[in-house]
Amino acid sequence: MSIQERIAAVGIRLTPTERRIAQTVLDDPTLLTFGTVADLAKQAKTSHPSIVRFATKLGFEGYTDLQGWVRQGVADQLGTPGQRIRRPHGMESNVRADIQTSIDSTLSTLDSSTLQRLAKPLIGAERVWILSGETSRAGAYTLLSGLSMIRDGVQLIDQHNFGRDLSGATARDAAVAFDFARYRRSCVCAARALLDLGVPLVSITDSPLSPLASITDSWCVLKVPGVGPFDSSLPAVLAAELLVVEVAGELGPKIHDRIDRLEQLWNKTETFHRHSR
Amino acid sequence: MSIQERIAAVGIRLTPTERRIAQTVLDDPTLLTFGTVADLAKQAKTSHPSIVRFATKLGFEGYTDLQGWVRQGVADQLGTPGQRIRRPHGMESNVRADIQTSIDSTLSTLDSSTLQRLAKPLIGAERVWILSGETSRAGAYTLLSGLSMIRDGVQLIDQHNFGRDLSGATARDAAVAFDFARYRRSCVCAARALLDLGVPLVSITDSPLSPLASITDSWCVLKVPGVGPFDSSLPAVLAAELLVVEVAGELGPKIHDRIDRLEQLWNKTETFHRHSR
DNA sequence: CAATGTCTGTAACGAATTGTACATTGTGAT
DNA sequence: ATCACAATGTACAATTCGTTACAGACATTG
Incomplete structure (x- = not known):
């Protein structure tokens, strides 16, 4: 114990x-x-x-x-110094090492200037549309959650209602598309539709050969490790969080009031459990 | 010396x-x-x-x-490796270093035996309920997505319909609760309700002081770094993925057929874009 | 508004801590 | 044999330790 x-x-x-x-x-x-x-x-x-x-x-x-x-x-x-460094046995160590290097690689790919370039369209945009495939859903959700707290007009697009939701998009908006490995047909189609409407598109994918990389000039390529039977969402989530940090940094002190208001709202509606920390 | x-x-x-x-x-x-x-x-x-x-x-x-x-x-x-790195730099808030050490810490916390203990209830359970707060939503989604692919009866519970969804839970089910930092009232309540129904609960949180840690015996504590204005979802996502790997490993070859069938279904419905990779 | 109970800091006390002054022992040289 | 000196133990002083008793602050309840 x-x-x-x-x-x-x-x-x-x-x-x-x-x-x-x-x-x-x-x-x-x-x-x-x-x-x-x-x-x-x-x-x-x-x-x-x-x-x-x-x-x-x-x-x-x-x-x-x-x-x-x-x-x-x-x-x-x-007493037993050997115990301290007990390595996880079996193939698990590979998974763990893969994850580490993947995070490492993502962090170095998304350096300061790259991040700045990717975040730029999201700052002044009237609305931000977020598209995602399946394995990158977690990343899309993270971006939605983070961006929503620091600005208005952020929308996560579900694959079932592309038409309805996207119809009002304009060139003053911006879009972020996550798509990895098995590129979702609906996601690619939606991205194309948005581009046709003149919406600036930021795409986060796993290969320069991705259908999303070829149709926009704001994109980055992340290395996605396989974890067990499926692909990891960690790089996508990390990218989303770094994007939020970048946008928040650019917006500066404007967001403080917003966060404060959010805080008050939470307190009033008793969203949280009493004993917080 | x-x-x-x-x-x-x-x-x-x-x-x-x-x-x-x-x-x-x-x-x-x-x-x-x-x-x-x-x-x-x-x-x-x-x-x-x-x-x-x-x-x-x-x-x-x-x-x-x-x-x-x-x-x-x-x-x-x-001290943990993370603490060791942080010592010399003092109170320096380096987002990237924090993320690295957080991943590091999560991987060492979720060692083989801990993971096994946490995953155990999810293997034989008739249904698996997933509860989550806000910052951990991404982790919950990852778990939902991953678990759904290798077994049936996985449900992500939205805070708006706890009552309706949970009413049918039994002691043969299992539940996983994600909750961090600002513990969501609804999440804690739902967890308590499930426990009252006799449902085994696995809670993934960020402190032993969490209201969820004290009411169950299958739990783990992850270190959550602050990224920008908010807390990172990375530890939760990583935990979810490791859990999926563990459950998949325990279920063994049974899941192969399932994945194959899923694959065929996707092909028939043309879910994916043609030029994949 | 009084009563009650919980929570928490101040004060005090005995036990145990480290460090030091001093006494004792042992040893080798003259 | 006796002197010099290092080695070691005894006794004590000055802190510091953990603990307990007590009282004020605070919230809750009847």
Whole structure:
């Protein structure tokens, strides 16, 4: 049983101060292994007794008992240095390595200037249309969610209603198309239709040979690793998030008011659970 | 420089008792990291001052100094790789580095055994319900998409129709809940409702303090980096994909037929663009 | 509005910590 | 034998530790 589990076990019964202590402990595990009551109290901005109460609430006799338990845990790991680097066995390590390099590659592909170029059409656009295939749905959703929070008029287009939704698109709008590997016919068609209407198109795909890369000049190519039987959505999601950051950066302080209003709305409608952090 | 090297450096100049202390320290490194002067003295069958003299002869101010140095050494190895990278840079907010370490941390959190534990309820379940908050929507979609391809009865629950959709859930089903940071009230409520119905719940969250961690025993905690104004969805998506891989692996060759059939269906309905790759 | 109970910080106390002054022992040289 | 000196243990002082008692603040309830 880890310290995380032990905290979670009583998580709901913790008072605000104890919750703060828990967070502090989770942020820096060394505090608990090496630190004293005073150290912890200072870091969590509370008093000594609250630390002790925290320890007892976790089911220990006192702080000494708690610290002893934690130390026993790290002492066990300390004894066998070989255990520390236990590599995941089997082919799994390939999947993990692939994911790492994929993220790495995506980050270097989407460097500052590329990102700027891709984000540019989205900043001044009246509306932003988002198109996506199946494996890239997560990326499209991320872009929708992120962009919606910092600007109006963002629409995710479902494959079932291309005609209805796209009919009002104009050259003052912009579109982002995600499409990977098995290019969705409907997605490609919709992208072509938008281009015909004069809408600037940003396409995020996985090959220069993609049907979407050839019909626009704002595009990027991401490397998509296979994870298990299917392709990973991570590069698409990462690209979407970086795009949001870029657009947010360009819009600057204008978005602060917007976010504040969103915050107030959430509070009023009690969207969130009470004990948030 | 390790403690062994430091002892060796002054090895020749050590007195008999100091030599005994050194041997004791080398036999059990735990004594130095956690023990007090009294503990060490007892173990080495000597007196308190000899311990202090031993510390000073090694070039430290006193025992406190020596122990602090040793603890710093193990603390460096103790923290996660992500924490280690972040240490020297201080509070620097580098989005790209944060993303890298976040992926890194997620991969190490979801090791083979943890993944197995989390995936287990999803394998035999009659139906799988997926709940999600806002920032984790992308992860929920990824799980829906991936799981749907390898098994039947996967449902993504929208916050607007919890009641209608969940009413038929039974103890033979399973549920996966994504919820991060600002815990969605509706998501927490739905999770509780499912638990009341006896449905096994797997929760993927960002803190042991999450309301979802405390009410189930299949859960994991992911580190979510801030990307721009909002939190990243990458850890959730990655977790979802790894879960799919795990479930797919457990189901084994059964899923091959299923995928083949899916393939044929796609071809017949011409879902994809002709020039694929 | 009073009563009650929970939460949390201040103050104090005994135990344990490290470091130091001093006494004792052991050893080798003269 | 005795002196010099290093090695080691004893005793004590100054902190610091963890813990407990107590009282004020705060919210909740009747």
